[in-house]
Amino acid sequence: MAVAQRVATPHRKELIVVPYRRVSAAAMATNVVLILLGCFFVLPMLWMLFAAVDSNPDWAIKLPSLTLDNFKDVLARQDAIDSFKASVIVAGTTTVVTAILSVLAAYPLSRMHIPFKRSFMLAVLFCSGLPVSMLIVPVYQMYVYLGWLDSLYTTALFLAASSLPFAIWLMKNFIDAVPAELEHAAAIDGAGTVRILREIVLPLTLPGIAVTAIYTFINAWGAFIVPFVLTYSPENQTGPIEIYNFMGSHGLFKFGDLAVFSLLFSLPVVVLYLFMSRYFSGAFNFGGAVK
Amino acid sequence: MLSEVRFEGVHKIFGTETVVEDLNLTVKAGEFLVLVGPSGCGKTTTLRMLAGLERPSYGRVFIGDRLVNNVPPRNRDIAMVFQSYALYPHMNVYDNLAFGLRSRGASGSVVAQRVTETADVLGLGQLLKRKPSELSGGQRQRVALGRALIRQPQVFLMDEPLSNLDAGLRVQMRAELSRLHQRFAVTTVYVTHDQVEAMTMGDRIAVMNAGRLQQVDTPQTLYDSPANMFVAGFIGSPRMNFVPGRLGGAQGRRTVEFLGAQVPLTRGQDVTREPAEGRVIVGIRPEDLQWKQDAPAGDTVSVQATVDVVEPMGHEALVTAVCAGELLTSRFPPRSGVKTKDQVELALDPARLHLFDAESGEAILKRPPASGTKQASVGEARMDESA
């Protein structure tokens, strides 16, 4: 891509030389099509953004008469705050449990000699693809039997169980990337297993743990059917359920509140994604990684 | 405290493959022993068994008087320098050096003192705050050395530590390692595939091939009296020439027929084993094969050869010539003027011949000790140790 350059001439006046830039029709078309596609993606989101700051919003996108009243409303509503708290508890617990358990399980799977390891890992990966709809019915029955219904923590436990297969698969791959020689060197240096894990393995897999944790959190945060089925009291309804309930009560609520709440609810995961893509280059890094 | 290292009847089998077979080897206390051989010969596996990173399938390993077969690496009081250095990437040089001491519960002041000492010895004083990724290859290598030195172990293990360095650095580090060994005199087992490294650094060299120990001796003895064709061809560059021959004559007046010449064995040379049908392989080092014109007058045998390739090396020229259908490499003076297709006369000294059984490859010629050679080392070589 040609760039304008400043050329100093002997006459003390600077000339700006701009090489002629040829823009091909194909390149133009590419960018135009992309911009159009971009609009397709942005359009539905715009409604939420505008309605959130509109004092009189409707279903369609319209120029908002700007106000922050909707925000004040939502932040004052008990049910909104409760569901946010519920989501934090569920997603947080799920993430913590999954992260710890997956690291613990992935280490032996990565380092130690276990027969049929490859088929086991494939089975694990396959399990991550099993539909939740299949699991939720027997689990519901089990929870009825165990008296575990309507608890945020037991709900989180099941979410952790369904997140574990993929998390273990991810973590195992991250631990594989730490050269085993470092652990050998540490062993020869005199470190026991605990010290090796704590001072060598853990610090070096921290990025992997972060990725796994963030991935698990994003999934748990948006989980719908599991908390929907396993909880029923109003104070245990997580964010997605709250939004769903809002949607059902047509006309008896304020669009503005709904838009604000879903906006606020979506914010943490978007922020987490931005954080992950900035600090972890990989499939998620899009800004400069292409080409 | 210096310890010797002993392998008794050690085997290592992976699946169906025997990687180390019946290894019997003693490393003397304070000795720098080089374990050398081509890739896959079992030398690294042997080292790892000594380190405790692999368990022998059969046999026993001793450090000092202690049987260490079931002792985990951390309790063997050894230190190892890995080929890839294995420096802890998330710790700076200071912490890398201190890790071993801290794992054993050393106090902060002891750690500080030892780290400073070691860093001084190795010239790392300015680099203590840096992380491995900020160091050059040579610097990393020295940190790896420092990490081993600082623990003052009974045995040093080194797994091809110089192979990741460029040629100039390698030569420099070879000298530095030798100097360090002079100074600290720790029993060291050093693994390499490079015979030059082995020859220049080792007090003794153990040559391995295909899992079996071929010969253990001082560098000079290995050069002068290789126990079999493998060792003869492995040690010494350029490689020894091998030509087929026939052993004849009667007791006391043996002759060898090769390259169309009949060469009587010189006085004092004796054949230890009769080869089947008298078939032998004759070994002649390029440095023992000279241009007749250049050779000192003496008891020599000459053969005619046609020059095939001349490789000028600056200080000499390596000339490959064809004689009686065999290719021979010899060392010529640098400005001999010899070129391809020339006919030359090559002189060889019968006293410098090597004879190997054509079937087993074993050396079968015993020569009287050359004046000035340490005869003691031949006796100590324990030829019965080798396969």
Add this chain to the structure above:
Amino acid sequence: MAVAQGLGPRQDRTRFQWSSLVMLAPAVAVLGLLFVFPVVYAGYLGFTNLALVGSRSRDYTFTGLDNVTRMMGDYVFTNGAWLTILFVVGSAIVGQSVLGMLLALLLRNAHFSVRAVVGSVVIVAWVLPEITVALIWYAFSQAGGTLSILLHRPDTDFLVVVPMLIVSIANLWRNVAFSMLVFSAGLRNLPTEVLEAAEVEGASAFRRFRTVVLPLLKPTIVTNLLLVTILNLSEFTLIYAMTQGGPGNETMTLPLYVYQQAFVFHQLGYGTAISLVLVVIGAVFSLLFVRASRTQI
């Protein structure tokens, strides 16, 4: 192997390491109880007549293939199966993959600012919680919503008129980023020399794509198709939040039907049976793709 005489027993038999057991235990316990057991239990439940309330919640029996027979005669089930396959093939296999490939290709050659903005927007759509996506698409396709305004039909509720289409497009909108990332990575890993050789030989961009890029990308494409199928087969939240399966049963895909049977009509046994069918469909698709990826070069 000439070893073994009088050497004694092998010393290096792999010894069981208790520490690995300790580390694996928690994960195995949780997975065992809340994953493996439910799967097995589901395998059993699917052949019973367990109900959530009423007499059948206590005295339920193994009913053999009764549930299967019932499914065969159940219009909603057969319709649901059809809708599910339609959804997966249309929205995921075709829609998501094609649009994802298109985006990946276009973004490679785009101006840096366009790439950054459009790329980010597509990914944000993917990161949003599904319920948010359901909400904004609900708003988008309502009577009086943006779509109806744009198409000059302010009284049409598109979710009633073309529910399956809207739901499929919403799903596509949300999930495209995944395929786009997969294909971007695949394109990045293409050997540039092969492409340059084709260009030098005078092939047009379209021809280059068809004869060089596509064949080289086959493994990536198959991987994408497999993953996309698995991920979309059990899609629930988006459809349920937008239509609850309606109007009538027009968007009652199998996952939604499972929910309805199990938790609305309280037929846990029948509901589980339907979910088992879902798993079978998924397995069949997986096998097809694995088979397809093997026969390629």
